Amino acid sequence: MTNATLGLYGLGTMGSALALNILDNGYPLHVSNRTDKVVDDFVAEAGPLAEKLTPARSLVAMAQAMEAPRAIILMVPAGRPVDESIAELVPHLEHGDVIVDAGNADFNDTMRRTRELEAQGLAFLGMGVSGGEEGARRGPSIMVGGTEAVWEGLREVIEAIAAKFEGDPCAARLGPDGAGHFVKTVHNGIEYADMQLIAETYGLMRYGRGMAPARIGEVFAGWNKGRLQSYLVEITAEVLAATDRETGAPALDDILDRAGQKGTGRWTVIEALRMGQSASAIEAAVAARSWSAEKPTREAGAVLLGFTRGAVELTDAELEAALLAGRIVAYAQGFRILRAASDEFGWSLDFARVAEIWRAGCIIRSSLLDDISGAFRGDLPEGQLIFAPAFAQMLQQSAPALRKVVAAAALAGHAAPAFSGALAFLDTMSTARGTTDLIQGQRDFFGRHGFERLDGRAGQHGPWWD
Ligand SMILES: NC(=O)c1ccc[n+]([C@@H]2O[C@H](COP(=O)([O-])OP(=O)(O)OC[C@H]3O[C@@H](n4cnc5c(N)ncnc54)[C@H](OP(=O)(O)O)[C@@H]3O)[C@@H](O)[C@H]2O)c1
CATH class of the missing domain: 1.10.1040.10 (N-(1-d-carboxylethyl)-l-norvaline Dehydrogenase; domain 2)
Structure with missing residues (x-):
């Protein structure tokens, strides 16, 4: 995993900026995009950085061109585009490969995708990226959720592309599966x-x-x-x-x-x-x-x-x-x-x-x-x-x-x-005694919900039930 071949799919605002950041840091990168004209434009934009770039006409072509173990970063809109991209990719991946979702996913989706991919022997990393286009290009803050092993495998590159605060990389594995996307x-x-x-x-x-x-x-x-x-x-x-x-x-x-x-x-x-x-x-x-x-x-x-x-x-x-x-x-x-x-x-x-x-x-x-x-x-x-x-x-x-x-x-x-x-x-x-004593009284009045007295006795009812 430490020597994973890197790929990035989705060369929109964030994806293209993140790809240039990865290239800037000296890592070779495969790229592809749904609309392939965007790939040509990106290669032109990359200028001298294009030397380390391997463009592909489709997501599948990119996966096929990459040597295992692969780490494929998805930078597409959250929701269906992520599920569709994963479904396209999976038949072309093998044990030890990892898919990284770098978009703004709902953490519930990230937890589900992690379960589904792990069941197929693949790994998934939910990676929240903040900083807009400029951040993605020059160094974003990166919030990661996934297993320790997958994080350790990709840590070097993630820390390299992240922003630095007095030398400390603004990137961390915060917990398993959905933790990174939740924090984002x-x-x-x-x-x-x-x-x-x-x-x-x-x-x-x-x-x-x-x-x-x-x-x-x-x-x-x-x-x-x-x-x-x-x-x-x-x-x-x-x-x-x-x-x-x-x-x-x-x-x-x-x-x-x-x-x-x-x-x-x-x-x-x-x-x-x-x-x-x-x-x-x-x-x-x-x-x-x-x-x-x-x-x-x-x-x-x-x-x-x-x-x-x-x-x-x-x-x-x-x-x-x-x-x-x-x-x-x-x-x-x-x-x-x-x-x-x-x-x-x-x-x-x-x-x-x-x-x-x-x-x-x-x-x-x-x-x-x-x-x-x-x-x-x-x-x-x-x-x-x-x-x-x-x-x-x-x-x-x-x-x-x-x-x-x-x-x-x-x-x-x-x-x-x-x-x-x-x-x-x-x-x-900053109010030690509030007004929910009345709410509790009302709830007991209309619904017999009971309340707790100040002396700790629970399940009490008011005189309105006498
Ligand atoms: N913009 C920000 O400041 C920011 C900051 C943090 C996180 N994010 C998150 O990053 C992700 C990407 O955002 P963005 O701002 O880069 O979006 P964007 O500029 O609109 O780019 C979207 C990219 O996804 C591709 N795409 C769209 N629908 C697709 C589909 N159904 N299947 C495959 N590819 C599809 C587009 O390809 P085409 O070229 O074919 O349209 C394009 O490459 C989102 O999850 C977003 O919430 C954005």
């Missing part, structure tokens, strides 16, 4: 929440404080030198500063306010709910994208309900602190989901290592991740990131600003679902 899914869930918090901040500055996009961009650029330092804040500053090629107006003014999504945010929320978890900031972000797609409904609502967005009195410093608090909650909720999955599937995820491999190459890389890995290696009361001393202190300092931002947004009519969701989580987790 939750990574994307956190990404959704962080992007939504940033968008809400932009909305308050633009429509609540009347600031021009370029000016907001300058503020974000300044924040990127402080506690909010991160890839997403950095690119936000650039997007806000950009002007349209044709009109010269802010580039944002020509972009339709309807967000796309491919599933990973939704899967994060579905899995969280299934495991009895909730991730309010991530849920809010997924919902916000879904609602954004209802443009005609929103346009009708603007007329029919006639709510207006008013001015907000918030300083840059308050928004910066609120964004920091929201971001901490987004990460914390993501790690809570990872903990629940690790317990359910027996993955023994190393949360500190997860944070470490997100420090470079991926979309949610930020200066907070160093603190997060430190927190997971230290004393973590109740296993909660928000209670780690460094984070508890940051939250104590930033929560008043978060509270002010949520209140100002609500009073002036600005939707801020991720900020609100983050604050609700913090307020709930």
